[in-house]
Amino acid sequence: MKKNMGSADRIIRIIIAAIVGILYFTGIISGTLGLILLILAGIFVLTSLISFCPLYAPFGIRTCDLKEKI
Incomplete structure (x- = not known):
C-alpha cells in the first residue's frame, strides 16, 4: 500500500474522530x-495511522506531497 x-x-x-468520541x-x-x-471515527483513526484511505485509491486522489510518498 x-x-x-x-x-x-x-x-x-x-480531530474529527476525537470530537465524535467525546460527543458519544x-x-x-x-x-x-x-x-x-x-465506527466512522474508528475508521478515520485507522486510516490516519496507516496513511492510506481505500476510498481515495479508485479515484486517484492523493493528498500527500511527493516527498511524503514512501
Missing part, C-alpha cells in the same frame, strides 16, 4: 446514529 494521505488530512481526521461518551450523540459515527 502506498501512502495517499498527507499530514493535514491525517490531522483533520484525528458524554451522551450528546447516542443510539444508532451515535454508533455509526463512532
Whole structure:
C-alpha cells in the first residue's frame, strides 16, 4: 500500500474522530446514529495511522506531497 494521505488530512481526521468520541461518551450523540459515527471515527483513526484511505485509491486522489510518498 502506498501512502495517499498527507499530514493535514491525517490531522483533520484525528480531530474529527476525537470530537465524535467525546460527543458519544458524554451522551450528546447516542443510539444508532451515535454508533455509526463512532465506527466512522474508528475508521478515520485507522486510516490516519496507516496513511492510506481505500476510498481515495479508485479515484486517484492523493493528498500527500511527493516527498511524503514512501
